[in-house]
Amino acid sequence: MATLTLPVLHDTLTTEWGACPPGCHACVDACADHRAVPRIATLDLPLVSFHGAVVCGQCGEPACRDACPTGAITREETGVVRLDEGRCVGCGACAVACVWGGITLDPQSGRAAKCDTCAGHPACAGACPTGTLRWVETSGLLRHFGHPDPFTKGVSLCPGCAAELGFRMAFRVIGPDAVVFVAPGCACMLACGLGTAATTRLPSVLSLMTNVPSLMTGVARQLKRSGARTRCVAFAGDGTTADVGFQPLSGAAERGEHIVYICYDNEGYMNTGVQRSSTTLRGARTMTTPVGPGRAGKPQAPKDVALLMAMHATAYVATASVSHPEDFAIKLQRALAVEDGLAYVHLYAPCHVGWQAPMDSALEIARLAVETRVFPLWEARRGRFRLTHPIPRPRPLEDFAGIMGRLRHLGPAGLETLGRTVEDRYRRVEALCSALPWEAPGADDEQ
Amino acid sequence: MTATLRHVIIGAGTAALAAVEAIRVGRHADPITLISAEAETPYSPTVLPHLLAGRIAESRIALRPPAFVASAATRLLAGDPVVGIDAGRRVVRLAGGAQLPWDRLLVASGSEPVAPALLNPDGVPLYTFTRLADLRALRARLDGTRTVAVLGAGLIGMELAEALVHRSTYAEVTVVEQEPQVLPVAFSREDADSVRDLFQSRGLRFRLGCRAVALERRGAAAVVTLSDGSALEVDLVVACIGVRPRLGFLDRSGIAARRGLLVDHRMATSVPGIYAAGDVAEGPSADGTIGCHAVLPAAAGQGRVAGANMAERRVEYEGWLPANVFSFFGRLLVSVGVTEAGEGHARLERVSDGQRGRLLLDGDRLVGASFAGMPADPGALCWLIRERVPVKRHADLLLDRPLEASRWLAARTQRGAA
Numbered sequence: 001m002a003t004l005t006l007p008v009l010h011d012t013l014t015t016e017w018g019a020c021p022p023g024c025h026a027c028v029d030a031c032a033d034h035r036a037v038p039r040i041a042t043l044d045l046p047l048v049s050f051h052g053a054v055v056c057g058q059c060g061e062p063a064c065r066d067a068c069p070t071g072a073i074t075r076e077e078t079g080v081v082r083l084d085e086g087r088c089v090g091c092g093a094c095a096v097a098c099v100w101g102g103i104t105l106d107p108q109s110g111r112a113a114k115c116d117t118c119a120g121h122p123a124c125a126g127a128c129p130t131g132t133l134r135w136v137e138t139s140g141l142l143r144h145f146g147h148p149d150p151f152t153k154g155v156s157l158c159p160g161c162a163a164e165l166g167f168r169m170a171f172r173v174i175g176p177d178a179v180v181f182v183a184p185g186c187a188c189m190l191a192c193g194l195g196t197a198a199t200t201r202l203p204s205v206l207s208l209m210t211n212v213p214s215l216m217t218g219v220a221r222q223l224k225r226s227g228a229r230t231r232c233v234a235f236a237g238d239g240t241t242a243d244v245g246f247q248p249l250s251g252a253a254e255r256g257e258h259i260v261y262i263c264y265d266n267e268g269y270m271n272t273g274v275q276r277s278s279t280t281l282r283g284a285r286t287m288t289t290p291v292g293p294g295r296a297g298k299p300q301a302p303k304d305v306a307l308l309m310a311m312h313a314t315a316y317v318a319t320a321s322v323s324h325p326e327d328f329a330i331k332l333q334r335a336l337a338v339e340d341g342l343a344y345v346h347l348y349a350p351c352h353v354g355w356q357a358p359m360d361s362a363l364e365i366a367r368l369a370v371e372t373r374v375f376p377l378w379e380a381r382r383g384r385f386r387l388t389h390p391i392p393r394p395r396p397l398e399d400f401a402g403i404m405g406r407l408r409h410l411g412p413a414g415l416e417t418l419g420r421t422v423e424d425r426y427r428r429v430e431a432l433c434s435a436l437p438w439e440a441p442g443a444d445d446e447q
Numbered sequence: 448m449t450a451t452l453r454h455v456i457i458g459a460g461t462a463a464l465a466a467v468e469a470i471r472v473g474r475h476a477d478p479i480t481l482i483s484a485e486a487e488t489p490y491s492p493t494v495l496p497h498l499l500a501g502r503i504a505e506s507r508i509a510l511r512p513p514a515f516v517a518s519a520a521t522r523l524l525a526g527d528p529v530v531g532i533d534a535g536r537r538v539v540r541l542a543g544g545a546q547l548p549w550d551r552l553l554v555a556s557g558s559e560p561v562a563p564a565l566l567n568p569d570g571v572p573l574y575t576f577t578r579l580a581d582l583r584a585l586r587a588r589l590d591g592t593r594t595v596a597v598l599g600a601g602l603i604g605m606e607l608a609e610a611l612v613h614r615s616t617y618a619e620v621t622v623v624e625q626e627p628q629v630l631p632v633a634f635s636r637e638d639a640d641s642v643r644d645l646f647q648s649r650g651l652r653f654r655l656g657c658r659a660v661a662l663e664r665r666g667a668a669a670v671v672t673l674s675d676g677s678a679l680e681v682d683l684v685v686a687c688i689g690v691r692p693r694l695g696f697l698d699r700s701g702i703a704a705r706r707g708l709l710v711d712h713r714m715a716t717s718v719p720g721i722y723a724a725g726d727v728a729e730g731p732s733a734d735g736t737i738g739c740h741a742v743l744p745a746a747a748g749q750g751r752v753a754g755a756n757m758a759e760r761r762v763e764y765e766g767w768l769p770a771n772v773f774s775f776f777g778r779l780l781v782s783v784g785v786t787e788a789g790e791g792h793a794r795l796e797r798v799s800d801g802q803r804g805r806l807l808l809d810g811d812r813l814v815g816a817s818f819a820g821m822p823a824d825p826g827a828l829c830w831l832i833r834e835r836v837p838v839k840r841h842a843d844l845l846l847d848r849p850l851e852a853s854r855w856l857a858a859r860t861q862r863g864a865a
């Protein structure tokens with residue numbers, strides 16, 4: 001059976017929006033040195049205190065190419081959208097079609113110009129004094145996901161499910177030499193299927209919610225005794241992990257069982273109709289934390305399970321998000337490399353159904369959770385921490401709260417309370433990172 | 448995904464090729480047949496004046512590499528025009544007698560020139576300028592031609608006039624336009640007058656506010672009688688008074704049409720399975736009205752939407768928006784949205800040193816913008832109009848630095864900020 005083929009990714013120029021130093025045109029100057037007409041533009045607008053840069057994003061389906069009347073614009077296999085200036089007649093159709101500021105019209109030559117990434121060595125990025133403009137090599141991202149897709153046809157979860165995506169990503173990294181442990185929840189339908197149809201190619205064990213790590217302990221010890229390298233991997237929800245089955249997880253971490261435990265956190269009991277769990281965000285509306293007279297969603301702060309796990313001086317603990325696949329993959333590889341204890345990965349996996357958001361929004365929500373500091377990305381080895389994706393300038397919390405129904409009732413006071421909870425959580429991790437900094441790993445477990 | 452679908456596309460221009468790209472996003476094996484009335488490699492008529500001016504060679508105007516329309520699943524039938532379609536039996540009939548069955552049909556047959564209503568008892572040759580064949584016929588006559596009358600000062604007429612002057616400085620070109628300005632509809636009166644002045648300084652002549660009513664032969668020359676009673680004696684007459692959707696071959700097809708083929712937001716016509724895109728389509732604009740809009744970005748956008756829906760992906764067209772760029776003699780003219788202030792519109796203008804910027808606002812939001820002689824980004828301005836971005840607070844900045852300010856305002860909303 002054919003396995004799902006992943007799309008090809010390409011390297012790209014990226015700018016941190018609005019983070020340029022005032023009056024700086026280093027990128028434009030560098031581009032102009034190489035090419036007569038600069039293809040990157042600075043937006044230096046002191047009147048509105050904005051200083052940024054725009055450059056072509058090399059679209060996958062470029063509107064400029066479709067509008068060009070001479071076929072001068074083509075998209076190459078490297079992902080570069082190239083404009084052959086010798087074929088340009090200066091009609092401007094590309095500049096009308098592009099809404100991203102990627103086309104430069106040069107009245108002198110009567111022609112258009114656009115960025116072609118200088119064949120993968122953009123002069124502009126090298127010239128940026130602040131690192132605001134960067135050349136990001138994403139083409140290598142997929143090398144982490146080298147194993148076949150774990151599913152057969154007919155996955156039965158809701159369309160747009162982030163947990164399903166997280167499961168796929170996890171086992172494309174882990175590979176087929178694994179036993180997956182699940183508990184009642186959305187993911188048990190991923191691993192065991194509905195009715196008689198299995199939807200994963202992996203051997204899977206449906207455990208109870210109360211004893212996933214205990215069951216794994218037995219299987220893992222027996223596999224080790226038999227000399228097998230097969231890994232025991234849990235893929236369990238926050239209800240199982242944080243509430244119902246936390247005690248055996250704590251025990252397994254403390255004993256140092258050789259298992260990998262992935263908690264996909266959708267902040268509630270989604271499979272049974274959206275009840276709150278202990279990881280549900282403060283202020284969030286669920287069926288058991290409704291909004292009405294005297295009630296405004298969940299009053300408690302969420303339980304930080306990953307931090308609790310790190311406090312066991314666990315071999316490896318990390319938070320990850322479906323919106324940051326490379327970060328997730330690298331952390332999984334570190335988790336798999338652990339030989340002498342438990343590895344725990346807490347995966348943020350928004351449930352657009354339970355969170356009352358559009359079907360295509362789970363990844364955007366996850367991304368915003370990271371960028372607003374709602375969900376900090378960090379890792380810890382034996383209780384020594386580092387942020388893997390620091391957020392020096394968080395986006396406003398309203399951006400996150402505004403795209404989902406479960407937080408829409410929050411007024412300024414509710415948002416402020418949530419904001420304090422979020423900031424406290426982020427600063428707690430930040431403080432741990434400086435008090436107990438991450439130590440360079442031994443050569444044995446680094447990729 | 449359903450079984451293989453047979454796609455037939457009438458036309459091989461910008462809309463047709465964008466549709467092929469969109470179909471191929473998900474359906475690699477579906478057979479696609481493009482039918483071109485002209486025996487040419489797919490090209491856009493936009494290039495004609497540039498070919499005439501010698502700015503680009505005919506060998507370099509192919510819209511796609513040859514393999515694009517000659518692969519295992521895609522083929523081009525060039526030079527065999529469609530003479531009719533049978534919507535009931537789902538076949539297209541070609542002039543050569545062949546019948547092509549289809550599951551999804553796209554009509555992207557483009558536009559054809561409108562013939563001027565004038566008396567021509569002597570049968571004076573009246574050239575048009577919308578096809579490569581027209582260009583070749585015109586070029587064959589140009590050597591030895593000293594004087595040319597171009598009927599119509601729309602974009603085609605003006606670019607033709609510019610090309611004729613660019614090509615041979617001794618050609619005497621007179622442009623006749625029944626409206627009182629050049630480039631009517633596309634650009635405001637003031638911008639148009641600045642274009643006219645610049646053209647005049649390069650030796651072009653204009654007869655605005657009158658139209659040709661009769662042609663007569665006088666020796667080897669032609670006499671054009673104008674509606675104001677005056678006459679022009681010229682060697683050659685080219686009619687560029689406008690284009691209309693090319694849909695004559697669709698008589699009795701049953702597809703609902705007004706000026707063009709009526710389409711909804713998915714580019715679907717009234718007949719299931721038949722779509723239309725580009726100049727031939729009459730569809731929704733960005734502000735909800737229905738009409739034809741024969742420009743390249745609209746054709747590309749409509750083709751993409753039609754192709755996606757033919758491939759059974761539900762995609763809706765954002766609606767066309769008037770947007771014109773006119774580049775001539777080293778000067779850039781950009782106009783987006785409406786060109787003249789309507790009722791309740793505020794008009795803000797800044798003129799200095801040959802630069803002119805103008806914004807038309809409806810309350811807080813932009814409905815039209817034009818910039819002459821200064822850098823501007825038409826795509827970003829389109830975004831501001833289409834997305835109803837509030838801009839009034841930054842109107843001064845937009846007039847001072849249109850390129851940067853429009854990109855900044857557009858990017859803010861593209862990034863999800865208020």
